[in-house]
Amino acid sequence: MAPLMLRGVRKLLQRVDFATVPRRYRYKKKWAATEPQFPAIRLALQNFDMTYSVQFGDLWPSIRVSLLSEQKYGALVNNFAALDHVIAKLEQLSARDFVNEGISHWELEPDSGQSAAPSPASWACSPNLRCFTFARGDVSRFPPARPGSLGVMDYYLMDAASLLPVLALGLQPGDTVLDLCAAPGGKTLALLQTGCCRNLAANDISTSRTGRLQKVLHSYVPQDIRDGNRVRVTSWDGRHWGELEGDTYDRVLVDVPCTTDRHSLHEEENNIFQRSRKKERQMLPMLQVQLLTAGVLATKPGGYIVYSTCSLSHLQNEYVVQGAIELLANQYSIEVQVEDLTHFQKLFMDTFCFFPSCQVGELVMPNLMANFGPMYFCKMRRLT
Numbered sequence: 001m002a003p004l005m006l007r008g009v010r011k012l013l014q015r016v017d018f019a020t021v022p023r024r025y026r027y028k029k030k031w032a033a034t035e036p037q038f039p040a041i042r043l044a045l046q047n048f049d050m051t052y053s054v055q056f057g058d059l060w061p062s063i064r065v066s067l068l069s070e071q072k073y074g075a076l077v078n079n080f081a082a083l084d085h086v087i088a089k090l091e092q093l094s095a096r097d098f099v100n101e102g103i104s105h106w107e108l109e110p111d112s113g114q115s116a117a118p119s120p121a122s123w124a125c126s127p128n129l130r131c132f133t134f135a136r137g138d139v140s141r142f143p144p145a146r147p148g149s150l151g152v153m154d155y156y157l158m159d160a161a162s163l164l165p166v167l168a169l170g171l172q173p174g175d176t177v178l179d180l181c182a183a184p185g186g187k188t189l190a191l192l193q194t195g196c197c198r199n200l201a202a203n204d205i206s207t208s209r210t211g212r213l214q215k216v217l218h219s220y221v222p223q224d225i226r227d228g229n230r231v232r233v234t235s236w237d238g239r240h241w242g243e244l245e246g247d248t249y250d251r252v253l254v255d256v257p258c259t260t261d262r263h264s265l266h267e268e269e270n271n272i273f274q275r276s277r278k279k280e281r282q283m284l285p286m287l288q289v290q291l292l293t294a295g296v297l298a299t300k301p302g303g304y305i306v307y308s309t310c311s312l313s314h315l316q317n318e319y320v321v322q323g324a325i326e327l328l329a330n331q332y333s334i335e336v337q338v339e340d341l342t343h344f345q346k347l348f349m350d351t352f353c354f355f356p357s358c359q360v361g362e363l364v365m366p367n368l369m370a371n372f373g374p375m376y377f378c379k380m381r382r383l384t
Contacts (some may be wrong), residue, residue, distance in 0.1 A: 016327035044264035047273065052312055059241075059365070063312070065356075066366035067265055067374075073142060074098070074372075076186070077130040078220050078278035079193050081148045087157060088129065093142070093270045095132035098160065099125070099167065102347040125347075132162050133351055136369045140364040153219050158186040161352055165253060165308035167294040168341060168379045170192025170360040171196035175250040180238045181293050183209030185216035187255055192221060192231070201249075203234045203241070210235045239290040242297025250303045254295035258309040258316050261374055262366070279325045285315050285323070296336060299382045307361070308377040317376040318359045325380075339379040 026231045036044075046069075053060045075095065077086050087097075103125060109271035111276070121374050132155075134140045148154045166187050171177065183204035184190045191200055210233055217226055225231065236244065259281065264273050292307050299305050307324075309316050321338065328334040341362045345354045355369045361378025 018020045020077055032251060037275075038373070040268055040275075043275075044259075044261075044271065044273040048076075048261065048265075048312075053158075054313070055314055058354075062364055066368050066371050067262055069366075069368060069371060070139070071138065071159060071262060071366075072133065072371045073132045073157045074146075074163065075155040076140050076154050076158055076163065076193065076248045077132070077192060078153055078189075078221065079128060079130075079195070080150075080152050080222050080225075081150055081154045085147065090132040090155070093132075093140070093212055094138075095134050095140075095142070095162065097130050098128050098133050098351040099131050102351070104376075106343070106347050113287075117304060119160065124170045124172075125167040126169055126191075128194050128334060129163065129165050129167060129190060131160055138197075149217075151224075152222065156186060156189055156216075156220060158312075159372055159375070161372040162186055162310070164344065164348070164352075164362075164375055165192055165306045165377040166190040166194075166256060166342065168377050169251050169253055169306045170379075171251055171305060173242070174198045176248065177201070178201065178241070178245075178249045178252045178295070180252060180254045180291060180296055180298075181205075181240060181256055182233075183213045185213040187253060188213060189220055191253070192225070196228060198230070201232045201245075203235065203236055203238055205235060205237050207235045239294050241294040247299050247300050249299050252305045253308070254292050254301045254305060255308045256291050256316075256320075258284060258288070258311040258330065259313060261311050261313075263310075273302070284321055287289040288316055288320040290321045292320060293327055296324065296328055296380070296382055297332065301382055301384055303382055305336075305380045305382065306377055307380070308375065310373070310375055312363070312365070312374045312376075317363065317378070318361065321360050321378050322382070333384070335383040337381045339381055339382055341377070341379055369377070 007051060024120055052063065056063060065130065075090055077083065088099055100350055104378045142157055145153045145155050145157060173196050175196050175198060177200045177204045179188050179191060179200065182202035183206060186203045191197060202213060214233060260274055295305050307321055311317065325336050328336055338360045344362050351370060352364045352372055353370050355363040355365050361376060364373035364375040366373050
């Protein structure tokens with residue numbers, strides 16, 4: 001009888017609706033007493049302390065303090081606004097246009113070790129971009145942007161280092177351009193400011209994020225440009241872009257999802273170091289390789305690609321570039337050449353602090369005197 005009784009008890013337990021058990025008899029595991037739930041920003045800092053102290057050595061304490069301190073911003077001038085008025089207003093704040101200042105110095109003082117300046121194809125920056133910053137050590141803040149006399153906002157506040165991938169892309173008049181991971185929209189807006197885009201496809205897989213992108217375009221770009229064929233906003237999975245529109249674009253920007261290091265140390269909301277997002281975080285490098293590969297496949301042979309992140313992690317930066325290049329060669333027989341961007345250090349050394357030892361690409365490190373970044377960017381050319 002005992003075995004029959006045990007079987008009966010098991011069946012009964014399977015049928016019991018524990019929701020009907022009085023609350024005083026229920027057992028609830030007390031997580032706080034056994035497994036403290038650390039905030040995501042604390043988990044992020046622990047992760048960075050472990051990995052970046054090895055990656056950056058003696059530089060890490062300085063970078064750490066800077067990441068935890070207030071970020072500096074730049075004011076990207078809206079060329080669709082009353083330009084002279086906007087520039088005069090920013091100059092009155094004692095801000096300086098770091099883009100044109102850097103390029104002017106380069107043109108006036110070519111590298112003494114070279115017989116001539118590099119060819120425009122290899123070093124040219126995307127034209128017509130103007131971004132004002134305060135000098136090193138100056139922690140002044142720009143006032144919030146307001147609509148100007150032409151009905152669009154005067155300038156866009158952004159981390160000035162975020163403009164470097166767009167400058168590195170080297171847009172030329174009449175280019176067809178893809179911004180594969182476009183939201184929230186700062187780099188998309190900068191691409192339009194160049195005046196070079198014959199057509200611009202701005203994509204982001206998240207419909208809520210493309211909604212933010214649309215708001216930026218509505219606030220800064222005249223309606224005739226938004227409504228024409230020049231700008232197309234989509235919410236597709238960027239990993240499949242090579243199949244959707246292969247061999248199509250002259251220039252492709254692949255600004256991938258990453259650990260967004262500065263955000264992860266300051267904001268709990270949408271923080272990728274939340275415990276529930278651990279697997280997503282671990283899969284980031286694979287996603288990044290897939291997106292970069294798709295961006296290269298969408299580029300015409302002879303066209304250019306810029307890969308960028310706002311992370312310090314070499315696993316998300318150089319390793320992703322190298323992994324994508326190997327994948328393209330082995331699986332698609334496509335050869336990709338990494339372009340030399342060391343001249344960017346010379347162009348913008350007065351504004352940013354660059355990490356001196358990147359294997360490929362360039363990395364802007366946060367620094368208390370120039371607290372921009374992190375921003376990694378690498379330019380490639382599709383050869384075949």
